[in-house]
Amino acid sequence: MGEIYLELTIANIEDRRRQKELAFLVDTGATRAWVSKQVAKELGIKKIGEISLELANGNVRNRLCVIGTEP
Structure with a gap:
């Protein structure tokens, strides 16, 4: 069985740019998703x-x- 990836766009909700x-x-099996500190900082x-x-x-x-989050 292979891995499945989903392409998502994440944004700063205060500055959508x-x-x-x-x-x-x-x-x-996960209930949460996360990004690295580096991405959050960027x-x-x-x-x-x-x-x-x-x-x-x-x-x-x-x-x-x-x-x-939002749809």
Whole structure:
């Protein structure tokens, strides 16, 4: 079984000119999607908090919170 990717455009909701098209790996077991700190910084996405994520190998990581989505 191969990997499936979805092309999505993410943008800074306060400045729509700051946007980027990225390929996201589709993970049917995931409840969240994320981007790297570098991409968030490029887009000027502000940190609003942290959430703890448990990875498949049992490691726990704190990451930036999601700020919002729209169709």
